[in-house]
Amino acid sequence: MKLINQLSKETGLPIATIRFYEKSGLFKGQKKKGNTTNNYTYYDDAVSEKLYLIRDAKSVGFTLSEIKELIDALYSKRISKSRKIEILNAKLLQINEKIKELNGVKKQIAYLKSEVEKYDC
Amino acid sequence: MKLINQLSKETGLPIATIRFYEKSGLFKGQKKKGNTTNNYTYYDDAVSEKLYLIRDAKSVGFTLSEIKELIDALYSKRISKSRKIEILNAKLLQINEKIKELNGVKKQIAYLKSEVEKYDC
DNA sequence: TATAAGTATAAAGTATACTTCATACTTTAT
DNA sequence: ATAAAGTATGAAGTATACTTTATACTTATA
Known part of the structure; x- marks a missing residue:
């Protein structure tokens, strides 16, 4: 499980951009359960995959809402x-x-x- | 020589968008010289070509400034x-x-x- | 001939996609 | 132990690419 900094280095996307994408509902990180001292968000490999997809799809002209639709079609359990x-x-x-x-x-x-x-x- | 309405029908781009592109320096129409009663702008086939190029290049993720650079490289006399x-x-x-x-x-x-x-x- | 449709221009408004800022807390390094 | 670096959050700010509005004039049509 990665922190946002690692995710940023992996994908080349700025931390603020990753946060923006998460806020836009393109993926979700997880908070650690139990009596933790901090409030950090953790990300798994599936998130990295989604970020690569977002990055490439964006560069060839897909909008974020098109990409969201795509990611939902790939991963959502409500479809x-x-x-x-x-x-x-x-x-x-x-x-x-x-x-x-x-x-x-x-x-x-x-x-x-x-x-x-x-x-x- | 075409008026903006015809250009719009040809390319499928809204008139306001065509005006915006022209204002952005992607191409130029011409005013009729001499004692004309109106102030209309006329466009030739080269403009249509440029609009098709803009439309397609945009849809595959090129920005307007990248497209401007491209059009300048293709048509400018100052390069x-x-x-x-x-x-x-x-x-x-x-x-x-x-x-x-x-x-x-x-x-x-x-x-x-x-x-x-x-x-x- | 009047009225609807087309054209011009400037300015304001909007949507998308970030980016920066301010604040506050946590972890790491020295 | 304290300074530097990392993380969280909300809000404001910015860039790009249009889109709409307001106003005014021109041309085409019934």
């Missing part, structure tokens, strides 16, 4: 299996869409680059 | 050819990165989906 599969399939389609768009943009830039190479001075 | 090529190559690398990340996220989701299918009830 039926069939509904989960439904959501996950939709996300996979969305990802394929994004890959198509990226290839489109790439092609466009490559073409325009060749134009720049040919004519521009 | 040297070698510098343009440099910027364009960097953008192409960034796109390859994003494609990699997307495939990573896709793989991860597909894997977790198979887990959901196996064990979840």
Whole structure:
């Protein structure tokens, strides 16, 4: 079980950002039970996994609410299996869409680059 | 030459958004010269192209300032050819990165989906 | 010809995603 | 044992990317 500092070093995300994500309901840490002196929050490996997913999904244009929907579909116990599969399939389609768009943009830039190479001075 | 309404219909972007992009320096329309009665702005096909590029690049996680840099590298006359090529190559690398990340996220989701299918009830 | 629809502009407002600040307590290092 | 570093929490502040509002003028349509 990790403290927030370790989580931050692992993922490269600032502590404040991790706190913000937790507050946004993307995952939850745990408080230690019993007569402890402090109020620290502990995180397990599943949280790290979610943070990596958040980080990568964000960088390719998913919003936090889309990512929350995704994480819920993957881990929540209050969503039926069939509904989960439904959501996950939709996300996979969305990802394929994004890959198509990226290839489109790439092609466009490559073409325009060749134009720049040919004519521009 | 098109008016903003036509541009909006073409690209699916709201008029206010197009105005915002123009104000942000992503492209420029032209005013008609001479003794005209109105103050309308006209746009050519190059602007449409830029808007499509903006739309797609945004949806895959590029920020407006990254997109501005890209558009400047493609169309500006105040940037040297070698510098343009440099910027364009960097953008192409960034796109390859994003494609990699997307495939990573896709793989991860597909894997977790198979887990959901196996064990979840 | 009037009225509805389109265009221009500036400014204020909103949503998202953080980031910083202030305060207070806990743990670690010297 | 005390100073430095880590953690918690709530609130305020900031950046980006729009979106809405208000006002005024122009063009198209019934």
